[in-house]
Amino acid sequence: MKNIFKTILSLVLATTILSCSESDKVIDQVVDGTTNGAILRLISTNSNVLNRSDATTFWSVTVEEQDVEDGKLMESVELYVSLRDLSDGNGTTVAKDALVKTIPASDFSTGPLGLPRATISATFAEAEAAMGLDASKHAPGDLFVFETRLKLTNGQTFGAADAGGIITGGFFSSPYVYNAALVCSPKPGDYKIDMRDTWGDGWQTSHGSGGTGITITLTNADDSTTVLQVGMCSPYNDGGQWLTTGSCTPWPAGTADPTVDYSTASEIITVPVGTKLAIWNFPGDAHSEIGFTIFAPDGRQLLDVADGTGAPGLLPVTNCL
Numbered sequence: 001m002k003n004i005f006k007t008i009l010s011l012v013l014a015t016t017i018l019s020c021s022e023s024d025k026v027i028d029q030v031v032d033g034t035t036n037g038a039i040l041r042l043i044s045t046n047s048n049v050l051n052r053s054d055a056t057t058f059w060s061v062t063v064e065e066q067d068v069e070d071g072k073l074m075e076s077v078e079l080y081v082s083l084r085d086l087s088d089g090n091g092t093t094v095a096k097d098a099l100v101k102t103i104p105a106s107d108f109s110t111g112p113l114g115l116p117r118a119t120i121s122a123t124f125a126e127a128e129a130a131m132g133l134d135a136s137k138h139a140p141g142d143l144f145v146f147e148t149r150l151k152l153t154n155g156q157t158f159g160a161a162d163a164g165g166i167i168t169g170g171f172f173s174s175p176y177v178y179n180a181a182l183v184c185s186p187k188p189g190d191y192k193i194d195m196r197d198t199w200g201d202g203w204q205t206s207h208g209s210g211g212t213g214i215t216i217t218l219t220n221a222d223d224s225t226t227v228l229q230v231g232m233c234s235p236y237n238d239g240g241q242w243l244t245t246g247s248c249t250p251w252p253a254g255t256a257d258p259t260v261d262y263s264t265a266s267e268i269i270t271v272p273v274g275t276k277l278a279i280w281n282f283p284g285d286a287h288s289e290i291g292f293t294i295f296a297p298d299g300r301q302l303l304d305v306a307d308g309t310g311a312p313g314l315l316p317v318t319n320c321l
Contacts, residue, residue, distance in 0.1 A: 038067035038158055040077065040150045042175055043117065050144055051277060052135065053185035053321050055125035059146055061178060064117045065108065071116040073152045074105045079120060080147045081127045084179075087139035095131035100146075120148065127180075140318040144180045184320035186278040189297025190268045191319075193230050195249065196291040198307050200263040202232040203290055206283040206312070209236035213248060214292070214315070215281045221274035230267045284312035 046060035067073040079102070083095040100122050111117030127144050128134070149159035160176040193214065197203055205211035213231020220226060233248040249265040271278055280294075282305070291307035296319045303317050 038065065038073060038150055038152055038156070040065055040148055040158070040176065043111075045178070046119065046121075048178065048180050049183055049277070050124040050127070050180050051183055051185060052124060052138065052140065054276065055128075056123055058121045058123045059127070059144065059178070059180040060119060060121035061148075062117065062119045063148065064111055064113070064115050065105075065150065066115050067152065070114065071105075071108075073154060074108070074116055075151045075153045076105060077103045077118075077120065078149045078151065079103065079122060080149065081122065081130055082145045082147070083131060083133065083138060084143040084145050085138070086143060087141040093133065093137045095133060095137075097147075098127075098130040098132070100126055100130045122146065138182060140182050140184050140320065141316050142182045144182060146178045146180060148176050148178075183277055183279070184318060185276050186271050187297065187319050187321055188271050188273040188275060190270050191297060191302075192295040193267050193269065194293045194295070195230075195232050195265045195267070196307055197232055197263055198289045198291070199287065201236075202234040202262050204234055204236070204286040205231065205290065206286070208286045210234040211286065212283045214283070216269055217277075217279045217281070218271065218275050219277035220272070221276065223276070228269050230269060232262065232265050278317070280315035280317040282310050282312060282315050285310045 041064045043062040043064050046062060047058055049057070050059060051057040063077075065071055065074045065077075079100045080097050081100050082097060083093055085093045103118060103120060105116065108116035108118040124144075127146075128138075147160055149157055151157050158176075195203070203211070203213065205213065211234075213229045216228040216230070218226045218228065229248075231248055232250065249267045250262060285308065288308035290305075290310055292305050292310075293301060294303045294315075294317055296302050300319075302319055303315060305315075
């Protein structure tokens with residue numbers, strides 16, 4: 001792999017020398033006209049969720065440095081953080097390019113390919129302090145955006161501004177920028193989900209004749225997980241696509257009467273005391289017929305999805321401790 005990289009980099013350099021009038025060559029994106037390039041390849045994303053209720057939760061990636069001298073040019077990696085304010089109700093916060101920490105080359109160890117490799121991380125507390133923010137300046141749904149910048153002993157620095165698509169993906173896999181979602185620990189109690197179907201035949205979500213329901217993944221006090229599921233049963237399948245056995249609402253799985261009009265139903269899910277996280281996910285709406293409203297234990301409306309408008313993915317359900 002090292003030799004392949006060096007060969008590619010050499011060819012890129014040669015191409016740039018022969019065709020320097022073309023400003024969009026790969027090497028222009030990597031080294032901006034210099035003679036030596038380097039990348040910080042992403043090996044794995046270890047954690048990309050920050051719990052604002054727990055200052056010790058962390059963002060983490062494992063990266064591998066590669067340059068034309070197989071890592072000998074690396075001096076350090078600087079980690080920066082910015083806030084992407086996506087939440088409503090608390091104004092707009094601007095916080096950009098705050099230095100969190102510097103990781104020296106000596107903190108890297110030799111990986112399986114003979115190249116420097118390290119796990120880079122930052123806690124919620126470290127990132128928040130670097131930007132000079134407090135809880136009034138951010139909310140669940142916002143993003144902490146981390147950027148790694150690679151510094152070489154020859155004075156060069158490489159970051160997101162230097163990398164085009166061929167560097168951030170594919171063979172090089174060097175994105176430099178990583179998003180971490182801001183979440184919080186939920187208040188315990190009984191959460192009510194009122195469900196609707198405009199056709200009156202239950203829910204068809206991820207499948208035209210059924211599918212899974214809304215899933216709620218709880219991270220428990222001991223870091224184990226529990227997956228709950230809520231949805232209206234479909235009369236068109238036997239319930240086998242559900243993640244859990246037992247019943248769905250309003251019928252036991254597989255016993256729905258297709259002649260009965262089932263347009264509404266309600267269900268309760270319980271979030272236990274000590275739950276660290278609750279991640280809500282909606283599988284989709286195959287026929288644009290589904291709507292639902294989620295209420296907190298104290299009766300406050302947390303989320304309303306109008307009939308036929310729900311898109312698959314994470315649901316912004318937050319009720320923070």
